[in-house]
Amino acid sequence: MNNLVEATRGDHRADGRFVLLVVDDDESVGAALVTQLAEHRVRGHHYPHAAEALLAAGALQPDAAVVAAGLTTMSSIELVRLLAGRAGIPTVVGVGDDDGGIAAAGLKAGATAGVRRPYRAEEVLPILRAIRPETAAALDPPIELGGLRVDPSTFEVRLHGRTMALPLKEFRLLYFFMSHAERTVTREQLLAAVWGGISDDTSNTLTVHIKRLRRRLALDGGQAPVIVTVRGLGYRFVPATRSAEQDEDRRPDERTEHGTRDHLAQTVGGQPDP
Numbered sequence: 001m002n003n004l005v006e007a008t009r010g011d012h013r014a015d016g017r018f019v020l021l022v023v024d025d026d027e028s029v030g031a032a033l034v035t036q037l038a039e040h041r042v043r044g045h046h047y048p049h050a051a052e053a054l055l056a057a058g059a060l061q062p063d064a065a066v067v068a069a070g071l072t073t074m075s076s077i078e079l080v081r082l083l084a085g086r087a088g089i090p091t092v093v094g095v096g097d098d099d100g101g102i103a104a105a106g107l108k109a110g111a112t113a114g115v116r117r118p119y120r121a122e123e124v125l126p127i128l129r130a131i132r133p134e135t136a137a138a139l140d141p142p143i144e145l146g147g148l149r150v151d152p153s154t155f156e157v158r159l160h161g162r163t164m165a166l167p168l169k170e171f172r173l174l175y176f177f178m179s180h181a182e183r184t185v186t187r188e189q190l191l192a193a194v195w196g197g198i199s200d201d202t203s204n205t206l207t208v209h210i211k212r213l214r215r216r217l218a219l220d221g222g223q224a225p226v227i228v229t230v231r232g233l234g235y236r237f238v239p240a241t242r243s244a245e246q247d248e249d250r251r252p253d254e255r256t257e258h259g260t261r262d263h264l265a266q267t268v269g270g271q272p273d274p
Contacts, residue, residue: 042125065092
């Protein structure tokens with residue numbers, strides 16, 4: 001344990017990614033968090049065994065750590081004490097419904113915060129931003145495609161120079177689409193990224209939000225990006241730079257029921273089902 005060192009942060013991130021140590025002996029839960037956060041430029045490293053996590057802490061010099069309550073390989077409180085107290089790594093405790101006592105003890109041991117477990121990216125990310133404000137922009141960098149620019153640091157959206165005001169969920173939905181431009185994404189991926197999971201109500205909400213987002217993006221002259229329905233699979237975001245001829249070349253299963261991209265842009269308000 002003596003080889004734990006105070007991490008020197010800031011200039012050791014060649015690619016600007018936030019580095020997170022995840023300690024959870026439930027491999028499915030820990031791996032799921034790493035996968036979710038990868039969409040936000042967080043380089044997660046999951047360790048099911050506390051001893052391995054301690055050895056990795058000195059080498060990785062993580063920006064933060066998430067430690068699950070109720071670890072079987074070591075006391076979660078002791079691990080928090082070692083990571084936060086001895087190594088100086090901001091540490092978050094992942095707690096379930098019955099872990100209130102462990103959460104309180106973790107905070108006394110030096111934890112920065114507690115977060116609900118199983119984890120949701122939308123609940124973990126604000127904590128990471130607060131831990132390292134200087135890396136907040138790196139977690140969700142601005143994206144610009146075909147005249148459309150979204151900036152998560154300011155929640156600003158501009159389409160061909162025109163500022164658009166989007167509700168938070170629509171903003172997150174648009175950012176996810178733009179992060180996966182020209183790729184088919186499933187409803188399940190969208191629900192996990194924006195709503196944190198799947199339920200009957202959430203599924204219907206996704207349909208409504210996509211309809212609203214399509215309306216907001218529609219512009220005269222066919223210069224708007226398009227959210228294309230990929231039948232049986234999900235959706236595909238097409239930036240405005242794609243030409244009508246390219247759109248005609250799309251495979252049949254990637255067309256909307258209204259046909260071409262330009263026609264969709266003009267009839268988006270009447271789209272019966274996204």
